[in-house]
Amino acid sequence: MSSLYDEVAPNPGADTPVRRVTIEVNGEKRTVDVEPRLLLVHLLRQGLALTGTHSGCDTSNCGACTVLFDGSPLKSCTMFAVQADGHKVETVEGMGTASGLHPVQEGFKEEHGLQCGFCTPGMMLASKALLERNPDPTEDDIRWALSGNLCRCTGYQNIVKSVLWAAEKMRNDQPQEA
């Protein structure tokens, strides 16, 4: 047993170590008991049922599991859940609200920045982090910022356009300085 979040699973063996962790996920504090070897991506997906974070390559190359960790992109397949204790994690489910989308989400739809959708949550989170530190990125800035995330469908050109679309929207939505 790798975590105790699943109440119907049998009890772990007496020698299975367990750690209690508290992680702020999408603004909400979640406390769970986990086996120390449990990966953050599996806690999010199975323990917290946030299946928008995907598991792709297990080697931190593909970026499908990208989340924002204290605001910075992080591959959640290569971090243990216990390492996230006391930190803030944002997943795709935290990007928008039921009625309102984040401009990056709108941009990806508007500019056809996705096809199969598997890389999309990671791509959007990496894009969001970029736009928070650089509101007016060049095409090269975007390509570099997303170079930790693979996409096999789009050829990236429309992803770049999606991020540019979002950047413009976010700049226009900012209140003008006097």
Added chain:
Amino acid sequence: MSLDEIKIGGMGASRRRVEDNRFIRGKGKYVDDVVLPGMLHMEILRSTVAHARIKSIDTSAAWEVPGVRLVLTGEMMAARNLAWMPTLSYDTQAVLATDKVRFQGQEVAAVIADDPYVAKDACAKIVVEYEQLPAIVNPTQAQDPAMPIIRDDKENQPTNKIFEWEIGDKERTDQAFADADVVSTIDLHYPRSHPSPMENCGSIADYDRATGKLTVYMTSQAPHIVRAAVAMVAEIPEHQIRIISPDLGGGFGNKVPIYPGYVISILASILTERPVKWIEDNTGNLISTGFGRDVYLQGQVAMRKDGKILGMRMHTISDHGAFYGDAQPTKFKIGLMHSTFACYDIPAAHLTSVGYYTNKAPGGVAYRCSFRVTEAMFFQERMIHAAANDLGMDQAEFRRVNLVKDDMFPYRTAFGFLTDSGQYDKCMQVGMEAIGYDTFKQEQEEARKRGKLLGLGISTMTEPLGAGNSREYDILGIKMFDSAELRIHMTGKAILRTGAKTQGQGHETTWAQIVAHELGIPADDIVVEEGDTDTAPFGMGTYASRSTPVAGAAVAMVARKIRAKARKIAAHLLEVSEEDIEWELGRFYVRGNQERGVTIQDCALAAYSNIPDGLEPGLENNAYYDPPNLTWPFAAYFCKVEVDAETGVWDVLKFVAVDDCGVRINPMIVEGQVMGGLTEAYAMANMQYITFDEEGNCIGSNYMDYLLPTAWETPGFELHEVVTPCPHHPIGAKGIGECATVAGPAAFVNAVMNAIEHTGVRNVDMPLMPNRVFEALQTGKDVSGMPPVKVG
């Protein structure tokens, strides 16, 4: 009065995708997102070696791990007659190994446990004793009589040869070569490649003993084919099998075959009476599933001095791995390899093919390809490039002399295909102008004076898309039609289901656009469903760019059936005879009095509330479309590169893609398909390298070693369109999904070769990694990519 088709999301609208609404919120439902009550988890133990006799398998320690429910071996599968399964190419494949392992990564045992981590722990406790045999990693070794027979499980398999096959007219071709002024020769290797969709394969099998029903969630591009195969292999009646293919994280051909993991999870569910989830890890996916390509391509063209091609001959040697599992439904041993040179007017052609077993994972998956078409077109365009050089003729001019002319369609190729339509020369003109073809040679010379190596490469092709018509295709005897079922609700909203299965192509968006075009119902009022065999009509799935050519045609045809019935209802409502009814988008009206009419929505309501006497109530129907021919799109690609002579690194300066895929349903989606395909072509040409060392170890078994391009490496693409409607498709559309992957690689390679061929080099095999290009520049000699790779 009439509806604006673009506004209602009809044909030609770059309608934003409806599936995006869930994907951008993280609400997609992929197989691994499905959780069933009481679900167990399965892990597969894979062979660490490429070729070995299994001396023993000791699973006792695995059974002892707390939380383990079941450990399966080949012996236990064999007891249920499930140790082997049939492949789509009439061979057999081991589900779990019994006698021998035949490639590294082959399935040896499986553990089913309460938790995926526990299943992995227990797998590590299984002890397998191997007696290693020499590994065969290429067709040359496979022919060596001193090497072992890989398939000693089969009767009548005295060698490692799988087949020998030929097509074309040998005599006429020999005569063409006898008559030729110039003969040009080329010898290529199209290396193994892995499609690598972002999502790995997986399944959740759920057998309910009470009802006898087996439900399987599965990463499948063709769920109905799986249902039929499971019915045959597992001896469960077809009506008791439900295959659900939910959202797929890409496919590219990788998710067409039926893999051992699916079969094992089904048996595990039957034995444990619990749902069993199997999610493959990335290394498992890379080393055991659906490789493409791995063919040696040798050939010649015979030409007159003026550039006219008189004939071509080709020989292919293909490496299929340990099981001939080519997931291909054509009637030909080496797929549609003989579609090569289909865009050129050539009087005589002859192809010979031979296929071999090796100690590699089963290959022959049509990776974004219509069954060896990618190899065929790569050979064609590298051959044409070499031939133009040997003649001393300009690359574009040589193509324009030999391309099929607009007035020659339908054109019967030397191998017997009937290409349907095209404007090849117009595509050439558009592309040449966009790339700046006329000034390039001067630019290249000037650059060379400054020590810079520029190159320009062209690739042109037409390919047979839309598997397929009965002449060329069947799968296990079943014809390759597809289907659509359309129900119009009483409020004029609708649900459409097809036998295709989207994996990112956007069917939920585009199929609704076809219905909008045919019926005038706004696309937003139509929901599209696919992938559940209990609800979708029978169809052959999505691959080979067949969705629009076949299922898309079925969508148009079912909408027309609906319109025909609605016309009868309209006549009843308007109190005139059916002959006096006219149609405009979304509306019937009385001839001569356009004001007097009823909408399609009015007819839908009447179908449930005011049906004329003698007419069946309701407004729904289905259509099965058996395509009369394949569709033949055309691509003309122009690539300009700069090669760094110091390092062998090459950069794409400009890439112009001209595609003619007939009428475009959704231009935005078509362009997305082209850009994605070009990126995979670039990856193949540049870096996507997965090979095998002398012992059969897979080099490239993870994304640290198997390089897929990121946004940083991938060049930009400039897209152009030419539209020649398909004459035999109901809405004039042709396939497009794989054109760029098929035509693309040769454009990149021809460009790099053009930059360095002044050194005397004729060929560098893909991928054109810097070390290979550098070696060619240094030595002036060809660089072969033939494995095995010497490591260390």
